[in-house]
Amino acid sequence: MEDDFHKALRQTAELMETELAHFLPTNEGLEKQLYKAMRYGVLSGGKRLRAFLVIQSADLFSVPRIHSTRVAAALELVHSYSLIHDDLPCMDDDDLRRGIPTVHKHYxxxxxxxxxxxxxxxxxxxxxxxxxxxxxxxxIALVAKLxxxxxxxxxxxxxxxxxYADAVDIDIITITRLQQLKTGAxxxxxxxxGAILGHAPPAKTQALKAYAHDLGLAFQIADDILDIEGTTEQLGKAAGKxxxxxxxxxxxxxxxxxxxxxxxxxAEQAVKHLDIFGPKADLLRQAAAFTIERKK
Structure with a gap:
């Protein structure tokens, strides 16, 4: 039976498909290939965890969903852009993403x-x-922060x-900083x-910053573990790379x-930072557990 977290995550993914499709219309002009590639790169599934975090953090401050959903969609567009570029031959040179050919392979x-x-x-x-x-x-604050x-x-x-980093020269401090920038940001x-949308007081903004810091690192470590233990079929991309x-x-x-x-x-540290919010942050707490338990 689907629990509250997985139900909310699924509903967010469904909401994002609708919202993102709205922002990505089709086009039959000379630029139609570009429109098709944009839709292909965005509307190909995915957990939509970042969108979930936007909406749930905004819910802490009773922000109308009409606002948080647009910010969540904008973030998903940026995340999709980053994946498209990361997959290019000049970067990570990947052929698969979410179980289908990457954008540069398909186009x-x-x-x-x-x-x-x-x-x-x-x-x-x-x-x-x-x-x-x-x-x-x-x-303006949202634009500047993103x-x-x-x-x-x-x-x-x-x-x-x-x-550009040589693996033999990287220590745990360097890899932590690297991943805080690449994934954690x-x-x-x-x-x-969510705090910006909700005009959050400093203490609650800081609590979300601390939560995000620990969650981001836990997420990347889980990714590294999945690269070892997961299969290409599970991950939707090349495993063991x-x-x-x-x-x-x-x-x-x-x-x-x-x-x-x-x-x-x-993940446990991330959850503790949410004490200030009480039970309103339960779905964010469950997101921390999901981050390290996921299989893809």
């Missing part, structure tokens, strides 16, 4: 680059629109570190977005069992 490399670019700009278009929030100050999260001091910086934005490439990961540095212990510890 071509140039179209994949352009689709990612277009999805990123569309996300900021959504965030800056008055329908996202009536307050210009809130919209821009920082995906830039040189966030996701793109982390991806660059991942590309978007998870952090997802949680802080990090190990085969000799990349430094939490598992390679800590060992499999120690990595599992550390992920569990981080």
């Amino acid at each position: 071509d490399e140039a179209t994949a680059v352009l689709a990612g670019d277009a999805l990123q700009s569309l996300a900021f278009d959504i965030l800056s629109h008055a329908d996202t929030h009536p307050s210009p100050e809130v919209r 821009a920082h999260a995906i830039g040189v001091k966030g996701m793109v910086g982390g991806q660059t570190m991942d590309m 978007l998870i952090s934005f997802a949680c802080i977005a 990090d190990e085969a490439a000799g990349k430094a990961t939490f598992v390679s540095l800590m060992g499999l069992e120690e990595a599992k212990i550390h992920a569990s510890m981080l």
Whole structure:
């Protein structure tokens, strides 16, 4: 029987499919290939965990869903753009994503680059629109926070570190910083977005920041574990690729069992940061457990 968390996560995924399809219309002009690639890269399933975090964190402050849903959709567009670019031959060179050919395999490399670019700009278009929030100050804060999260001091910086770091020179401190930027920055934005939308007081904003910090690291450690223990069929992408490439990961540095212990510890810490919210944050608490228990 489906529990409350999995029901809420499924409902979020269904909501995102509808919302994202609305923002990604079809087109029959000369640019139709771009439109098709954008839809292909976004509307191909996925957990929609980041969208879930946006909506649930905003619910803590009774933010109308009409606002949090738009922010969640914008974040999913950015996440999809990052995956499209990460899969390119010049980056991670992956052929599969979510069990289907990656965008550059289904179309071509140039179209994949352009689709990612277009999805990123569309996300900021959504965030800056008055329908996202009536307050210009809130919209500006969201734009600024997301821009920082995906830039040189966030996701793109982390991806660059991942590309150029020599595995033999990476220690646990470096890999932690790398993953805080590459993976954690978007998870952090997802949680802080709710606080921004809800005009949260400093103490509650800080609690969500701390939750996101520990959740993001637990999520990445779980990913590293899945790369070792999961199958290509389960993951929807090539399994064992990090190990085969000799990349430094939490598992390679800590060992499999120690990595599992550390992920569990981080998930428990993440939950403790939510004490200030009481039972209203129960679904976020369950998200921490899901992060380390998931199979894909």
